Amino acid sequence: MAGLKKGRGRTTQLADLFDVSRETARKWLNAEGLPELARQIDMAVRFGVNFEWLATGRGAPDGATGVREAPAMYRPETRDQLRLVGLVTRLPRERRNALLVLVEALAEV
Numbered sequence: 001m002a003g004l005k006k007g008r009g010r011t012t013q014l015a016d017l018f019d020v021s022r023e024t025a026r027k028w029l030n031a032e033g034l035p036e037l038a039r040q041i042d043m044a045v046r047f048g049v050n051f052e053w054l055a056t057g058r059g060a061p062d063g064a065t066g067v068r069e070a071p072a073m074y075r076p077e078t079r080d081q082l083r084l085v086g087l088v089t090r091l092p093r094e095r096r097n098a099l100l101v102l103v104e105a106l107a108e109v
Contacts, residue, residue, distance in 0.1 A: 017046075019083055038090055046082075 015025035027033035044051040
């Protein structure tokens with residue numbers, strides 16, 4: 001998968017990025033299971049690959065034959081930031097708004 005190092009440690013790296021077990025990550029990498037839709041979208045954006053290719057195997061990984069999304073404005077720099085962004089994007093809107101209020105209050109300390 002684009003963006004992951006090759007060879008040993010790839011499963012652990014994927015598991016850490018998406019806060020799942022190594023067994024779940026192994027199944028994803030070996031096409032024995034699929035992440036839920038929201039996570040697939042997140043993966044496509046993070047790894048810079050075409051969503052259709054990631055989800056179905058059809059088309060080009062780089063989206064050369066289709067419309068390409070603009071790169072994300074924010075690129076997390078640490079594993080903690082990446083994990084936080086992934087978790088926040090999975091929250092329902094109401095909980096994201098509550099989290100935003102909490103983080104803003106904490107930042108004022």
